[in-house]
Amino acid sequence: MRPIWTLEEARQADQEAVSSGVPYPALLAQAGLQLARFIQARVPEGAVMFLTGPGSNGGDGWVAARHLARRRPVTVIPIAEPRFPGAGDWIAAAKAAGVVVGQNPVSLNGAAVVVDAMYGTGFHGSVMESPAGPWLAALESGGHPVIHVDLPSGVETNTGQYDGPELNTLATLTMGAVKWGLVGYPGAEAAGPIVVADIGLPGHGQASFIDPEWAKRHLPRVPRLGHKYSRGHVVVIGGSRAMPGAPVLAGMAALKAGAGLVELVVPESVLGRVAVVPSLIVHGVPETADGSLQVSDVLSRLAARADALVIGPGLGPTAPTALIEVLAKIPVPAVLDADGIRLYAQAPKAFGANWVLTPHAGEMGVLLGMTSARVNADRRRAVLDAVHATGRTVLLKGMFSIVGSEGGRLMVNSSGSPVLATAGSGDVLSGMTAALLAQGLPPDQALALAVYWHGWAGQIGEREQGLSMTADNLLDYFSPARHALEQEEEPTSVTYWD
Numbered sequence: 001m002r003p004i005w006t007l008e009e010a011r012q013a014d015q016e017a018v019s020s021g022v023p024y025p026a027l028l029a030q031a032g033l034q035l036a037r038f039i040q041a042r043v044p045e046g047a048v049m050f051l052t053g054p055g056s057n058g059g060d061g062w063v064a065a066r067h068l069a070r071r072r073p074v075t076v077i078p079i080a081e082p083r084f085p086g087a088g089d090w091i092a093a094a095k096a097a098g099v100v101v102g103q104n105p106v107s108l109n110g111a112a113v114v115v116d117a118m119y120g121t122g123f124h125g126s127v128m129e130s131p132a133g134p135w136l137a138a139l140e141s142g143g144h145p146v147i148h149v150d151l152p153s154g155v156e157t158n159t160g161q162y163d164g165p166e167l168n169t170l171a172t173l174t175m176g177a178v179k180w181g182l183v184g185y186p187g188a189e190a191a192g193p194i195v196v197a198d199i200g201l202p203g204h205g206q207a208s209f210i211d212p213e214w215a216k217r218h219l220p221r222v223p224r225l226g227h228k229y230s231r232g233h234v235v236v237i238g239g240s241r242a243m244p245g246a247p248v249l250a251g252m253a254a255l256k257a258g259a260g261l262v263e264l265v266v267p268e269s270v271l272g273r274v275a276v277v278p279s280l281i282v283h284g285v286p287e288t289a290d291g292s293l294q295v296s297d298v299l300s301r302l303a304a305r306a307d308a309l310v311i312g313p314g315l316g317p318t319a320p321t322a323l324i325e326v327l328a329k330i331p332v333p334a335v336l337d338a339d340g341i342r343l344y345a346q347a348p349k350a351f352g353a354n355w356v357l358t359p360h361a362g363e364m365g366v367l368l369g370m371t372s373a374r375v376n377a378d379r380r381r382a383v384l385d386a387v388h389a390t391g392r393t394v395l396l397k398g399m400f401s402i403v404g405s406e407g408g409r410l411m412v413n414s415s416g417s418p419v420l421a422t423a424g425s426g427d428v429l430s431g432m433t434a435a436l437l438a439q440g441l442p443p444d445q446a447l448a449l450a451v452y453w454h455g456w457a458g459q460i461g462e463r464e465q466g467l468s469m470t471a472d473n474l475l476d477y478f479s480p481a482r483h484a485l486e487q488e489e490e491p492t493s494v495t496y497w498d
């Protein structure tokens, strides 16, 4: 279990530790020691400069400063009067160990690393208007390498909202468990690589990361006596004159993720443009005057044969609402993506059982009646609201994608790469998800495993091809990504330090 905490859950973890007999100063001592060990490991030489705030985030800094002062030059610059429990004693001990107390920004210039211990979970408001503002501006213009304690100062714990500058961040060492602000936007960008320090707090929460061991255990095995029908039959419903390629990407992804048989159902006028891949079976069915899929008996018959459907890749903005109403009556699990989500938003009552939705922030905005900026301002809340509104499993895409399912359970993906932000990469994900549904995984597990596997394919693709990777190249990395899952490799965006 690798939990992700809200502010309330972080406070609850403290209280549980304290009420089980751990004195609060012991937690501060442990956090400060872990911070000192981490700084020593990451930046082994040179002067260390701490910027400390009034609360316990500053306390972590003072404790770490005392440990490091035995080995190397250490300066602490308090940006506000210390008020954390036991401050007088901890500060006296740090000074006795040789910590120098500085006062001005000039002293930053000699630092091999600056430690941001100004604000953590107790922060609220605008950081640029707080006493930390001028220091963040100095760090931005000086380009000093920075390690953040718990959270970058100014990042809101539950959402990731942040109005400070981008710094030269080496890492964020966070105490006990990752906070939602570190996987929210733009907090995730400000945090850089996240490292979790074990300080002996209890490790549970409502949300968790998708775990490498969990992913390995849920990968479908290929039965030795299987045949193509027993491996799962996926039908992709989509395509339009402007977007004939999207269903092909989804279909190929479904095959490569282990479906035994994949059929594409597209408007008849685009049939010639999708019938290019020999492994895919394609059907042209009746279309509207502008070349979008139309409701027809043949479409319903083809859809009803599937073990899982993908509805939406390349469907286009003019497909009729009646299409979703007809498909909702077919008792087959389905992935709704792209214009499939728009159709759902127009006809919410049409929602079929075992359907999953895979919106990016813009499509989530369509579902919830808000802008994508508002979705991204509190991604956790958006997923909870969408699950509540639909009663179904929902994925909010993007870095640190979130899978939400009934009961408010949330899973966050830590695999992935910015090269996935390329046209068609969502179609690949929808096909992969359908293949896992067709192989018998329940919706939340199919989605979590698909997003984790897809992220690994992106990571390996980035390593092999750099930034020029496209969505069709992504298909080439399913196999090495599956191998990474089988080896329980750890994504690098979040690591655990003990």
Ligand SMILES: NC(=O)C1=CN([C@@H]2O[C@H](COP(=O)(O)OP(=O)(O)OC[C@H]3O[C@@H](n4cnc5c(N)ncnc54)[C@H](OP(=O)(O)O)[C@@H]3O)[C@@H](O)[C@H]2O)[C@@H](O)CC1
Pocket: 010, 011, 013, 014, 027, 028, 031, 053, 054, 055, 056, 057, 058, 059, 060, 083, 084, 118, 119, 120, 121, 122, 123, 124, 125, 126, 127, 129, 130, 131, 149, 150, 151, 175, 199
């Ligand atoms: N909990 C644990 O188990 C452990 C916690 N640990 C560490 O403690 C951190 C949490 O400590 P914390 O609660 O003291 O909060 P922290 O962020 O240091 O600062 C709060 C202070 O900042 C002030 N302030 C806020 N916003 C402001 C603004 N805009 N402008 C000006 N001032 C502002 C605020 O003022 P107030 O709101 O009270 O007026 C208050 O004085 C946590 O992140 C982790 O690093 C570890 O030691 C180990 C165990």
Ligand SMILES: Nc1ncnc2c1ncn2[C@@H]1O[C@H](COP(=O)(O)OP(=O)(O)O)[C@@H](O)[C@H]1O
Pocket: 338, 360, 396, 397, 398, 399, 400, 401, 416, 417, 418, 419, 420, 421, 422, 423, 424, 425, 426, 427, 428, 429, 454
């Ligand atoms: N910066 C990023 N880091 C990690 N994954 C990303 C990033 N940007 C996009 N992705 C992933 O790439 C995919 C993009 O899907 P989507 O936005 O639907 O693209 P399209 O509609 O063009 O296929 C999603 O799985 C998303 O999570």
Ligand SMILES: [K+]
Pocket: 057, 116, 117, 118, 119, 120, 148, 149, 150, 151, 152, 153
């Ligand atoms: K901090």
